[in-house]
Amino acid sequence: MKIISLVPSITETLFDFGLTKNQIVGRTKFCIHPKNLVREVEVIGGTKNLNIEKIKSINPDFIIANKEENEKLQVEELAKDFKVWVTNVGNLEDNYYFLKMLGNHLGMAEKAQLFNLKIQEVMNVAPPKTPLKVCYLIWKNPYMTVGGDTFISDVLTKLGFENIFKNRKRYPEISVEEMKEADCIFLSSEPFPFQQKHIDELQELLAGKKIMLVDGEAFSWFGTHLAKREKYFDDLLKIVATKL
Incomplete structure (x- = not known):
């Protein structure tokens, strides 16, 4: 499967799941993590200024966008020709389901669960008596x-x-x-x-x-x-x- 990521945190997540440059075939110029891997992936513009023609020439199987990060009209244009998943992560619960859905889509449900458990552990801090x-x-x-x-x-x-x-x-x-x-x-x-x-x-x-x-x-x-x-x-x- 050839995937294009239109968001830096999504690009990082895909690499964290273990995907390679042969599977992640396009990313934005703001995708900076992991540094040693993203530099080998084709740049398809900025998050809000996508190079639609370059994306079409790559001909991905799947594009992952975000409601807040990307421009609606550009995403709609891509959706005419490609399968596009527009994510919408407004809180930690949304993030839990984003990772779960991504894991299911990639056939990596167990890996998604491990990341979700780790995030819950990281965020499980002892709160002060008065916030x-x-x-x-x-x-x-x-x-x-x-x-x-x-x-x-x-x-x-x-x-x-x-x-x-x-x-x-x-x-x-x-x-x-x-x-x-x-x-x-x-x-x-x-x-x-x-x-x-x-x-x-x-x-x-x-x-x-x-x-x-x-x-x-x-x-x-x-x-x-x-x-x-x-x-x-x-x-x-x-x-x-x-x-x-």
């Missing part, structure tokens, strides 16, 4: 955060944090003033590449607040990625505890 209030920033100019109906927010919750914007939808714009309600402010490494200078800028406006950089992949990449982030989350929780 730490967090503002998770994904963008600057304007500042944008995550609402309660996002995968990132669900991961935060499972780790024992309280998203102070959990009553908002999707990715709302927020003000610096609104951030004052948080105990911690997380600056994600993606999609906006926050750096130390951005912490310094916010620290001047939010004196005394705990502001830190976090790995955006750990919070936003669905599929098998979470199964490999146990140490990162353990270390993060320890660091947060020492900062408060």
